[in-house]
Amino acid sequence: MTGRVQLAVIGAGPAGMAAAVEAANCGASVVLIDEQPAPGGQIYRAITSAARPGKAILGDDYENGAKLTDTLAASTVDHWTATTVWQVTPEREIYMTRDGASHRITADAIVIANGATERPMPFPGWTLPGVMTAGAGQILLKTAGLVPQAGLVLAGSGPLLFLIAAQYLRAGGAIEALVETTPRSNYRTALRHLPGALRTPGYLRKGLGLLAELRKHKVRHVKTATRLQAVGDGRLQALRFSRAGRQHEIACTTLMLHIGVVPNVQITRALNLPHDWDALQRCWRPRRDADGATELDGIFLAGDGAGIGGAVVAELEGRIAGLASARALGTLETGKAEARLAAERSRLAQEMAPRPFLDALYAPSPEFLAPPDDTIVCRCEEVTAGQIRSYVGLGCIGPNQTKSFGRSGMGPCQGRLCGLTVSEIIASETARPMAEVGYYRIRPPIKPVTLGELAALHDDQAAAADRSLENAS
Amino acid sequence: MPSASTFARLPDGPAEDITILFNGEAVRARSGDTVAAALIAAGHRITRTTPVSGTGRGPYCMMGACFECLVEIDGEPNRQGCMVQVRDGMRIDAMSGARKLAEGNP
Numbered sequence: 186m187t188g189r190v191q192l193a194v195i196g197a198g199p200a201g202m203a204a205a206v207e208a209a210n211c212g213a214s215v216v217l218i219d220e221q222p223a224p225g226g227q228i229y230r231a232i233t234s235a236a237r238p239g240k241a242i243l244g245d246d247y248e249n250g251a252k253l254t255d256t257l258a259a260s261t262v263d264h265w266t267a268t269t270v271w272q273v274t275p276e277r278e279i280y281m282t283r284d285g286a287s288h289r290i291t292a293d294a295i296v297i298a299n300g301a302t303e304r305p306m307p308f309p310g311w312t313l314p315g316v317m318t319a320g321a322g323q324i325l326l327k328t329a330g331l332v333p334q335a336g337l338v339l340a341g342s343g344p345l346l347f348l349i350a351a352q353y354l355r356a357g358g359a360i361e362a363l364v365e366t367t368p369r370s371n372y373r374t375a376l377r378h379l380p381g382a383l384r385t386p387g388y389l390r391k392g393l394g395l396l397a398e399l400r401k402h403k404v405r406h407v408k409t410a411t412r413l414q415a416v417g418d419g420r421l422q423a424l425r426f427s428r429a430g431r432q433h434e435i436a437c438t439t440l441m442l443h444i445g446v447v448p449n450v451q452i453t454r455a456l457n458l459p460h461d462w463d464a465l466q467r468c469w470r471p472r473r474d475a476d477g478a479t480e481l482d483g484i485f486l487a488g489d490g491a492g493i494g495g496a497v498v499a500e501l502e503g504r505i506a507g508l509a510s511a512r513a514l515g516t517l518e519t520g521k522a523e524a525r526l527a528a529e530r531s532r533l534a535q536e537m538a539p540r541p542f543l544d545a546l547y548a549p550s551p552e553f554l555a556p557p558d559d560t561i562v563c564r565c566e567e568v569t570a571g572q573i574r575s576y577v578g579l580g581c582i583g584p585n586q587t588k589s590f591g592r593s594g595m596g597p598c599q600g601r602l603c604g605l606t607v608s609e610i611i612a613s614e615t616a617r618p619m620a621e622v623g624y625y626r627i628r629p630p631i632k633p634v635t636l637g638e639l640a641a642l643h644d645d646q647a648a649a650a651d652r653s654l655e656n657a658s
Numbered sequence: 659m660p661s662a663s664t665f666a667r668l669p670d671g672p673a674e675d676i677t678i679l680f681n682g683e684a685v686r687a688r689s690g691d692t693v694a695a696a697l698i699a700a701g702h703r704i705t706r707t708t709p710v711s712g713t714g715r716g717p718y719c720m721m722g723a724c725f726e727c728l729v730e731i732d733g734e735p736n737r738q739g740c741m742v743q744v745r746d747g748m749r750i751d752a753m754s755g756a757r758k759l760a761e762g763n764p
C-alpha cells in the first residue's frame with residue numbers, strides 16, 4: 186500500500202463499487218475501502234459468499250449485485266476489506282483501522298459512498314433485548330443463514346419491512362404478525378405523487394408482489410397501529426399497540442423494526458460540510474451538486490449516504506461520481522465525460538421518479554419522530570424523551586446543548602441512534618424548523634480508535650504520524 | 659442464560675464448525691459468523707449491561723451503528739460484536755456496567 190492514490194472510495198456498496206470501477210476504467214489508480222469482509226454494501230451483503238442463501242430466498246434484485254462484484258473483481262481497483270475509516274480531512278487524508286493497526290493515505294480525490302442506516306424507531310421498550318432492526322434480521326439471514334422459527338413480530342413501515350417478511354417466508358420462517366404503522370393520512374398524500382411513480386412502475390409492481398406473498402402465507406397483517414410499546418421482564422415478551430381505539434398485545438421473543446433508512450452523515454458532518462434538511466424524507470442530506478461534488482475540492486458523494494434513492498439510484502450516482510472524479514483527475518477528457526455524464530443523469534431522473542410517492546407513502550409516523558416521554562431516545566446514555574423536553578423547558582434550544590444537560594449523544598454511537606430524534610423533539614417543543622435547530626456537532630474519530638491502533642500507524646510520512654498521536658493524547 | 663434459540667440455520671448452508679466461549683460457556687458457531695450473529699444463533703440475546711442503569715441489552719442494528727453489541731473479545735473490551743468475525747477458541751465476555759471506552763470519543 187502506498188501513501189498516495191489518485192482516487193479513494195469509501196464504501197463498497199453499489200455506489201462505491203460503481204464509482205471505483207468507472208474511475209479505474211478511465212485509468213485512475215483507485216483504492217476502495219470498506220469495513221465489511223466482502224464487497225456488496227447493505228443490499229448485496231454476502232453476495233460473493235458461497236454460504237449465502239440463494240436467489241429463491243433473497244430474490245432477483247439481490248442477485249443483480251453479482252454483476253457489480255464481477256466487474257469489480259475484473260477491474261484494477263485495489264479493494265481494502267475489513268478496513269474502517271475513522272477520519273477524513275478536507276486535505277483528503279483518510280485515516281483507517283485494519284488488523285489492529287492504523288493506516289493513513291492521501292488521495293487526489295475521494296468519493297464518500299458510505300450508505301444509509303436504518304432510521305431510529307424509538308418507543309417505550311425498544312431497548313429490550315430481543316428488539317432489533319429489520320435490517321439486522323436481514324443481515325443475519327444473508328451472512329449467517331439464520332431464520333426465525335417462532336415468536337417473530339415485524340413492526341413499522343416501508344418496502345424493506347415487506348421484503349424481509351417475504352424473504353423469511355421463502356426461507357421457511359414463521360411470522361406471528363406484521364404490525365404496520367403507516368398512518369392512514371399517508372395514503373392520501375401519496376396519491377398525488379402516483380402519476381410520477383407510474384413513470385417507473387417496476388417499484389410498485391414489486392411492492393404489490395411482496396404483499397401478495399404475505400397474503401398467500403396468511404400472515405396476520407395489522408394496519409395503522411399506533412402507540413407501540415415493547416414489554417418484558419429484562420427481555421422482550423410482547424408488543425402492545427392500539428388500533429381503532431382498542432389495545433392489543435402479541436406475544437413475541439423477537440421484534441424487528443423498520444421505518445425507512447436515512448443517510449449516514451458521520452463522515453460528512455465531521456468534515457463540516459453543509460447539510461440541508463429534507464422535509465419529505467425527514468433527514469439531513471450533505472450538500473452536493475449534480476456530479477456529486479461537494480464544496481470541498483476533490484471530495485464527492487454518491488449513494489444513500491447523500492440522500493435516499495435505493496440501490497439502482499446508488500449505482501447510477503456512483504457512476505456519475507466516478508466519471509466526475511476521473512475528469513477532475515485528468516484521466517477522462519472533459520468532452521467525453523460530459524456525454525457519458527448526461528446519459529447517466531437521464532437514467533437517474535427516470536429511476537428517481539417513484540421516490541416522492543414512496544417517500545410520502547412511507548413517511549414515518551410522528552409518534553416515532555418525537556416519541557412519548559417515557560421512551561429512551563439516547564440508548565447509550567439512557568436519556569428519555571421526557572428528559573430532553575425538560576431540558577428545553579430549562580432553556581436548552583439546540584442538540585449540542587442537550588449534551589451538557591444530560592449526556593445525550595455522548596456515548597459510543599456518537600448520536601447515530603438519537604441525533605434525529607433529539608433535534609425533532611427540540612423542533613417540536615420550540616416550534617422551530619429543523620434547519621434552524623440543527624444537528625449534533627460530530628468530531629473525529631467517527632469510530633472508536635484505541636491508542637494501540639494509533640501507535641501502530643502505518644504511514645510513509647513520519648511527521649503526519651507524530652501529529653495524529655499528539656492529537657490523540 | 660440463553661433461552662432456546664428461536665433462530666435456525668438454513669438446512670443447505672454450511673455446518674457449525676467451530677467453538678467459541680461466551681462468559682466461559684462453549685457455543686458452537688459457523689466460520690464467517692460475526693460474534694453477534696453466533697450469539698444470537700445460540701439464543702444469547704443479552705450481551706451487555708448498560709453503564710448507567712445496569713439493564714441488559716443485545717445487538718440491535720448488526721451493522722456497526724448502534725454499539726449495543728459491545729463485548730470483550732479475548733480480553734479486549736468494547737469491541738463491536740457485529741463487526742468482528744468468530745475464530746475457533748475465541749473468548750467473548752459480556753460487558754457489564756461502566757465502560758472504559760476506547761479513547762477518542764468526547
Ligand SMILES: Cc1cc2nc3c(=O)[nH]c(=O)nc-3n(C[C@H](O)[C@H](O)[C@H](O)COP(=O)(O)OP(=O)(O)OC[C@H]3O[C@@H](n4cnc5c(N)ncnc54)[C@H](O)[C@@H]3O)c2cc1C
Pocket residue numbers: 195196197198199200201218219220221225226227228229246268269270271298299300301302303320321323345348446487488489490495496497499632721
Ligand atoms: C441494514 C440495511 C439493509 C438494506 N437492505 C436492502 C435491501 O435488501 N434491498 C434494497 O433495495 N435496499 C436495502 N437497503 C437500502 C440501501 O441503503 C440501498 O439499497 C443500497 O445498499 C445503498 O447503496 P450505497 O452504495 O449507497 O450504500 P451501502 O450499500 O450501504 O454501502 C455502504 C458501504 O460503506 C461501508 N462503510 C460505511 N461506513 C464506513 C466506514 N466508516 N469505513 C469503512 N466502510 C464504511 C459499509 O460497510 C457499506 O458496505 C438496506 C439498507 C440497510 C441500512
Ligand code: FES
Pocket residue numbers: 694716717718719720721722723724725726727728738739740741
Ligand atoms: S449491533 Fe449495532 S453496532 Fe453492533
